[in-house]
Amino acid sequence: MTVFDVSWEVLRQRQSMKWTRYAPDVLPLWVAEMDCLLSPGARAAVEEAVRIGDFGYHGRLVLEPAWIRYARDSWGLQLDDQQVAACGNVMAGMTALVEHLTPPGAVIATVSPIYAPFRPAATVGGRSLATVEMTDLGRLDLPGLARLFDQRRPAAFLLCNPHNPCGSIATAAELQTVADLARQYQVLVIVDEIHSLVHDPAVEFVPYLSLPGGADGLVVTSASKAFGLAGAAAGLTVAGVNRVEQMWSLPYEVRASASHIGLLAQTAALDFDRAWLAQLNREIVEHKELLAECLAQVGLVYHPSPATYLAWVDCSPLGLVDPAAHFLERGRVAFNGGAEYDPAYGQWIRINLATSPEIVRQAIRRLEVALEGH
Ligand SMILES: Cc1ncc(COP(=O)(O)O)c(C=O)c1O
Structure with a gap:
């Protein structure tokens, strides 16, 4: 039994974004939803909630202690319960942190290419965005970041680690340099670690808050990407020890907007579905x-990235005007176009591999069909 053993007929019945955005003959490998059934613990929690009609507001804390247990067991990261708070979802948490912890009109920095919703999160309330390009190897450009901090004096730096779309994982040394620069230039570091559970088991993930400099940082995260729970909205803000008070100063609504069912499902997944995650x-x-x-x-080169189930592929050798649009139109296969992540990356596509090997093969066959006669 594999995680992605779900029939095409079942997938086609889904009403989620991935399966409804395009015409029924299009094979969708775009938005970061997963073509799996719920992991056993998450499924049992959801079924139990359905059985007893447990669809009220969320009550006692569940996801917060589950995250503390998971972080301790997986990364040896010791978090105090005051450091962890629920939020509606990761992007809502990030947006609220920018909005409430940086001055209006501030410059907010991030990297590029980047998961598209980072841009509206950075520019909330009229703030302005400053970006530093990832290196050719999809890593942080640390000298470039130092220059950006020096020249633009951002109030905050939004880091995505593991990185979407590049799939890279920052090393402890890279993260420590970020923390050192942040201290030097008084920049609030907000790290999106939503993809931290999905990586090659041979590669280590280092949580930002585990570093000495992490005490001044804030993290937004969730178990939703790893367990196919994206639509059952729930996330977490996690504060470095020096940021706890600031995190709790966010409006109550930020915490209250997490869905009870999402919190229950993610909690069960973190506690009971670790073997399933290892298989994934x-x-x-x-x-x-x-x-x-x-x-x-x-004729395309893809070097498997250590993290995320998203492959970031340079299609410029094909000489197409707009590869993603071409594959959709001629091959009936949907990938994310690179321009979503940075207008300069229109020759790139992002392929969602959280699906069966058969669907991956079929997608590439469709891509080949799209290239015939081109
Ligand atoms: C880096 C990153 N952050 C945030 C999200 C969205 O998380 P949420 O739905 O909890 O806002 C995604 C979704 O793919 C993502 O890739």
């Missing part, structure tokens, strides 16, 4: 290798 991570490694092989047949 093994399968994603295989899917990346499969993708690399398939893409080589069409």
Whole structure:
């Protein structure tokens, strides 16, 4: 039994964004939803809630202690219960932190390319955005970041680690440099660690708050990406020890907007579905290798990234005007176009590999069809 053993017929019945955005003949490998059934613990929690009609407001804390247990067991990160608070979802948490903890009109920094909703989060309330480009290897450009901090004096830096779309994981040394620069230039670091559970088991993930400099940082995260629970909105803000008071100064609504069902499902997943997650991570490694092989047949080079189930692929060797649009139109396969992440990356596509190997193969066959006669 593999995690992505779900029939096409079942997937096609879904009413979520991934399966309804395009016409029924389009194979969707775009938005970060997963083509799996719920993991067993999450499913049991949701079924129990349905059985007893447990659809009220959320009550006692559940996800917060589950995250503390998960962070301790997985990363040896010791968090105090005051450091962790629920939020509606990760982007709502990030937006609220920017809005309430930086002055109006401030410059907010991030990297580029970047998961598109970072831009509205950074520019909330008229703040302005400053970006530093990721390196050719999809890593943080630390000298570039230092220059940006020096020249633009941002109030906050929004970091995405693991990175969407590049799939890279920052090392402890890279993160420490970020923390050192942040202290030097008085920049609030807000790290989105939503993809921290999905990575090659051979590669280590280092939580920002585990670093000495992490005490001044804030993290937004959730178990939703790893367990296919994106639509059951719930997330967490996690404060470095020097930011606890500021985190709790956010409006009550930020915490209250988490969905009770999402909190219950993520909690159960974190506590009971770690073997399922390990299996998922093994399968994603295989899917990346499969993708690399398939893409080589069409003259594209993909180096499997250590993290996320999203593959970031440069299609410029194909000489297409707009690769994502071309594949959609001619091959009936939907990927995210790179311009979503940075207008300069229109030659790139992002492929969602949280699906079966058969669907990955079929997607690349469709991509080949789209290239025929081109
Ligand atoms: C880096 C990153 N942050 C945030 C999100 C969205 O999280 P949420 O739905 O909890 O706002 C995603 C979704 O793909 C993501 O990739």
